[in-house]
Amino acid sequence: MSRIKYSNLPFWLFTLATVFALTLPILVQDGMFQDGVLYSAVAHNLSLGYGSFWFPQYSALNIEGLPSFHEQPPLAFGIESLFFKILGDSLYVERFYTLLTMLLTVWILVKIWRLATIDAPANWQHLTWLPVLFWIIVPVCFWSYRNNMHENTLTIFALLAFLSFYSGWIPIQKSSRFLSLNPYVAAVISGFFIFGATLVKGFPGFFILAVPGCYWLFTKRISFKKMALQTIVALAVPLAIYTVLFLWPVSKSLSYYLFDRALLRMGAVPTADYHLEIWVQLLQQLVLPFTLLVLIFLLAWRAKWRFTQPTPLVWRQSLFFMAVGAAGTLPLALTLVQKWFYMVPAFPFWAVGMALVAASPTSDFVNWLKTKKRAFAFVLTFNALLLAGVLIYSAAQIGKTYREHATLNDVYKIGKLVPSFTNIAVPSCQYNQYNFILQGFLVRFFNISVVPENHKLATTTPFWLSQCDALCQHIPPDGYEVILEDGQKYALYKRVENQP
Numbered sequence: 001m002s003r004i005k006y007s008n009l010p011f012w013l014f015t016l017a018t019v020f021a022l023t024l025p026i027l028v029q030d031g032m033f034q035d036g037v038l039y040s041a042v043a044h045n046l047s048l049g050y051g052s053f054w055f056p057q058y059s060a061l062n063i064e065g066l067p068s069f070h071e072q073p074p075l076a077f078g079i080e081s082l083f084f085k086i087l088g089d090s091l092y093v094e095r096f097y098t099l100l101t102m103l104l105t106v107w108i109l110v111k112i113w114r115l116a117t118i119d120a121p122a123n124w125q126h127l128t129w130l131p132v133l134f135w136i137i138v139p140v141c142f143w144s145y146r147n148n149m150h151e152n153t154l155t156i157f158a159l160l161a162f163l164s165f166y167s168g169w170i171p172i173q174k175s176s177r178f179l180s181l182n183p184y185v186a187a188v189i190s191g192f193f194i195f196g197a198t199l200v201k202g203f204p205g206f207f208i209l210a211v212p213g214c215y216w217l218f219t220k221r222i223s224f225k226k227m228a229l230q231t232i233v234a235l236a237v238p239l240a241i242y243t244v245l246f247l248w249p250v251s252k253s254l255s256y257y258l259f260d261r262a263l264l265r266m267g268a269v270p271t272a273d274y275h276l277e278i279w280v281q282l283l284q285q286l287v288l289p290f291t292l293l294v295l296i297f298l299l300a301w302r303a304k305w306r307f308t309q310p311t312p313l314v315w316r317q318s319l320f321f322m323a324v325g326a327a328g329t330l331p332l333a334l335t336l337v338q339k340w341f342y343m344v345p346a347f348p349f350w351a352v353g354m355a356l357v358a359a360s361p362t363s364d365f366v367n368w369l370k371t372k373k374r375a376f377a378f379v380l381t382f383n384a385l386l387l388a389g390v391l392i393y394s395a396a397q398i399g400k401t402y403r404e405h406a407t408l409n410d411v412y413k414i415g416k417l418v419p420s421f422t423n424i425a426v427p428s429c430q431y432n433q434y435n436f437i438l439q440g441f442l443v444r445f446f447n448i449s450v451v452p453e454n455h456k457l458a459t460t461t462p463f464w465l466s467q468c469d470a471l472c473q474h475i476p477p478d479g480y481e482v483i484l485e486d487g488q489k490y491a492l493y494k495r496v497e498n499q500p
Contacts, residue, residue: 007370008126013383015129017390022142023102024394027095029402036148037440040094042069043077044444047084054253060423060449060457063433070256075199076153091445094148101152102145106132108159109348115166116317116352117359123367124359135351137288144344151344154201158345161193161208162324168230169221187230191237198238202262204342209235210327218320265337278338282329285343286350293354300361314356321353406488407437414492415446417483423449424465425458427474462495
């Protein structure tokens with residue numbers, strides 16, 4: 001058994017090198033996609049006591065005039081805020097949290113793979129690196145783990161819910177090797193994880209309810225009755241919890257999210273031109289994993305390996321996982337609020353499904369390589385050096401800026417001139433509540449909010465900021481003097497004391 005594990009070591013080293021190469025060099029740098037900046041700003045505020053779990057705060061005005069921030073449900077903010085409380089205010093706190101969610105996803109994927117191959121040849125059990133490799137090469141996946149997206153946290157809850165469901169289907173004869181649960185106990189546990197998933201991202205967290213149905217449809221290992229009952233039990237758990245919550249004062253928080261933001265956005269703020277756009281994006285994201293799958297079979301054909309063709313059971317298992325992945329993706333077409341990163345929680349299931357198809361030739365290649373001692377030693381050494389090189393290169397990127405160079409340059413200068421928890425007025429034509437770049441960085445690092453000049457809060461602040469290269473050029477009202485004129489993108493003014 002240890003020899004089988006050792007024979008997979010070079011491939012684990014290569015997979016880890018790939019995981020870190022696609023994420024760490026960017027993750028350790030300053031600068032982040034605006035949604036990730038927004039999430040870290042809200043979580044950081046929560047860690048400081050500015051806002052509460054159910055009523056978090058982003059800025060002085062939040063979004064759409066709501067008294068608190070409700071673009072997303074609060075659980076991910078609450079979890080990330082704990083990291084700020086423990087680790088402090090460094091920009092690396094959210095990066096550590098993001099890295100941790102990625103590593104947890106890898107760990108859970110390994111557990112799922114071992115369950116998925118429970119009836120497969122023994123050496124398949126040790127190809128735990130294979131689904132991880134198929135998963136991380138999906139472009140939106142490694143992009144998400146560079147940018148502190150909430151889909152990273154949602155993925156963990158979705159995978160844990162899946163793992164719980166699957167633990168209820170382990171055959172009795174296999175229960176000594178794996179944790180086996182009563183199917184309905186497993187469904188209850190899944191229900192709690194589904195509740196967590198929905199409290200991270202709302203409706204998309206419910207997609208994991210499709211697992212029993214997909215398992216029944218493609219494997220025929222459970223009856224229709226058991227499938228239906230497990231689904232009902234799992235659904236009943238989050239519904240019961242939300243029913244109780246709506247009886248408490250926190251219901252106002254849920255109402256804000258559900259009625260004032262989520263449902264309103266579906267009809268008023270489309271992000272896609274047509275409903276099937278998300279399906280096109282799905283196919284684009286699967287190009288690299290599918291290419292890897294084809295290359296594995298081409299290599300096997302070229303090398304004339306006599307690998308065992310996937311059995312009907314393997315095909316059914318593979319289709320089951322890909323169906324779960326589809327359940328996490330295709331329903332997004334029901335609305336025009338579609339963004340490519342909404343699909344992130346579904347791709348681990350696509351990865352396992354593809355890895356199952358590729359497992360037989362991959363296993364033969366691993367077995368072949370371990371018989372070639374010199375080749376094995378070379379591959380092992382090369383991949384170890386590759387991983388070390390990736391880590392060294394990533395460490396060398398610390399202190400650099402990945403994106404928004406000019407904005408960050410000015411934000412750090414502004415933070416030295418403006419006290420924390422202060423508002424800065426900006427020209428109304430330059431204010432966009434959905435542009436989280438400038439205000440996101442100001443809030444995250446200095447708790448400074450931006451308000452339009454025609455808002456009443458603008459009259460209470462002595463600071464006035466204007467973007468130098470904006471299409472609408474504005475100078476401040478009389479009585480202001482410039483205090484930051486060497487900014488790369490912004491000029492900052494302050495009202496002169498004793499001016500009327």
